[in-house]
Amino acid sequence: MARVLPARKARAVGTVSSEEKLQLLEFFLGSDDPGECAQRAVEWLVARAGARAVMCAMVDTTRARLVEIASYGIRRADRFSLDLEQHDHRLVNVLGRTQPMVIPANGTSDVVLGLPRGPVLAVPLHGLTVEEDVRIGVLLIGPVTPSAVRESRWVADMLGPRLARLRAHRIALDGNRRLERDRTLLQGVIDAVSDPILLTDTDGRMLVANTNAENLFASREGESEGRQRAVALNNMMFSAALSWSVTGEAEPLRRELLLVDPTDGSDLLFELLGAVVTDPQQGTGVVSVLRDVTDLRRATEEIEENYRRLRGVEADVRAERDRLNLLIDSVADPILVTDPAGAIFLMNDPAERLFTVLEAAGPDAALRVRSNDAHFSSFVANLLFGEALRHRGDIGLVDPESGTGIPFEAIAGKVLSEHGELVGIVTILHDRTEALEKERLYDQLKRASDELEQKVRQATAELVRQNELLRRQHIQLEQASALKSQFLANMSHEFRTPLNAILGYTSMLMQGIAGELTAQQKRNLTRVDSNSKHLLSLINDILDISRIEAGKMPLYVSEFALPELIAEVTAELDPIIIRSKLKVTTEVDTEATLVQSDRQKVKQIVLNLLSNALKFTPEGSITVTTRRRPGDDTIAIAVRDTGIGVAPEDHSKIFEDFRQADNSPTREYGGAGLGLSICRRLAHMLGGRITLDSKLGAGSTFTLILPNKVAVER
């Protein structure tokens, strides 16, 4: 900016050319800045009117102060400023005046201007018109010289109206600017509102809208087709909503409005709040505020859904808990859950029986429960104050009802949260009574088993020993048997040899070889003879038995006809039969004719049975029958008599060696009593047996039962 610098020495004081004044006026007209004009005026006065200090102050109407706007030669640190309410101040007084006034030295001017000593001229500044003739400001000049007075008055006359006009203009300008600023502010405010806000006419045409509303309802050139279509759709929806409502009452509109997000095409749900605004000049409009409730709705739905889910989960949890309760109650072992402080907060029925007192229970039960509690607590303490996650141990509890001790094995485990904090301790108690009993029984069993084993071992050893003994005995027996056989052979031989001589000589004597014998001698010799023969038959019987016993009796198996054998037997006994005067008949089954057996032995048996029958039947008859027994391959040869019979208690006795039913020394019937014994043995050898059917005094039936074919190994 071109400045007119003070050129005090260039001119003589008091002569100011018209051109210089014109230049100042031109400057005033060219500048619309009051401060610039004032500064130029100040400097002009210094340069042209010989002033050494000049200040121009102007009334700031808004602040109601007189404020310095230009100065020269003033030594002040800050700008001059004066409250116009200070009515007694000289400068305030000056403002109301039309004429300049001199403010004497030592007055306010010193203070105001900081000028050298001397009076100061204060010239009020005024506008030209009445409207403008308000207090504009004041011009202070020092020292007071005639040219200063003259030139300052001129400058004041020129500067005052200019400043007045500039100020008026500035005020008007400020008003516009403020209006604009307010508008921007307002726009900013409504733009800052996240809800779309619109002012529309009743037809829905948009008059004012904030950014969010424009985003929904306004489209610009070059934007995508999708967006434009969305915007068109939104406008349609909005107009419809609006028209629908505006036809109604003037009540504030409140309804839901579904729009499309032009950016991504998603549905947006708004709550439309509309108010009809009536302005006399601009007509009726509608202010609409759209509140985005999409998220709200979604959130509501989500909340509802969550609630439903929660209810479901809650039901599930309840069901689960019920099931769990049922489950743990059904476990026979007591289960307890302890909180981290060691207090029991969950237990199943079996546990309750141990750790809770029934109302009906007596004081003893309560005492026992307390004791159980104490034991349990000390057990759980192992885990509460230790690092281990599990603890196993035995605790002895007491049945509160009966007071019987129950040995328990307890297993406790910590339950940890996902952060590793202790949530609780689960303890399962297992009744070991049975296990201990089993162990005890097992021990007993094992002991018994060990003992048994020991005994078995001993017995086995004994058995081995016995076996060895038996083996030796067997060898000895074999030797003995061989010896016995030898002995039998010898005995037989030795018995027979002298008997041979006795019988031989007896026979010779009886034949009269040694001369004629008297009748008495003959009778006596007959006795010798018969006794010798009896002795021989005894020896033969004994030898038979011995041979059978020693297994030395050989079996000669052949096929033979039974009827012939029976006939032979009866023939051999015919002399005795005739003497006995008994009726002896034979009934032979024609189907049971051929037999495979030892003929000689069968004959010996039948012979014996028949001679027994003859011997023990005083009168009556004897019947010999043979028949095939049905069902098995055996034949039966029965000898039935009408004799004295055998008492039932003697039935087995008569088959024993040297036995008759009458065993007295004076028995009536002869015979050694070996016959049936031999028969029994022989029948057994042949695979058969002899049965007896008899009653005392009612006759006897002896039956030999034989297999058709004797077994080969027999």
Add this chain to the structure above:
Amino acid sequence: MTPRRASAATSGRTRRQPLILVVDDYADNREMYSAYLRFQGLEVVEAANGAEALAHAFEHAPDLIVMDLSLPGVDGWQATRLLKADPRTKDVPVIAVTGHALAGAPEAAAEAGCDGFLTKPCLPEDLLREIQRMLDRSRDGGNPKRR
């Protein structure tokens, strides 16, 4: 005491009756049989043991030998075998008369070469009957043995 030797006639081969050699170590039996056979008209030579029996058999060439089997020294079976092995005596019938009545005794005797077998007690008349039968067969067939 019955003389143990036959009369002189027997050795002169002029005898009219068959000569029987009775071998038994039990004197009563030997003499009992000898007495009876002589009484019945037979000629008899006695021997009390096996060795004697062999000697008499070779010396007198009896028509038949009655042989007890259990004998001291050379026993009856052994003696029989020796007799049957000797050409001079092999055709002389031998009747075993023994107290051995147990199973297998007849077989053992037959195996030794005995032609007959009788079990004691055996009455003298039964022995005589067997001797007669054996002599008859020997006379008829020339060979007492069946084979």
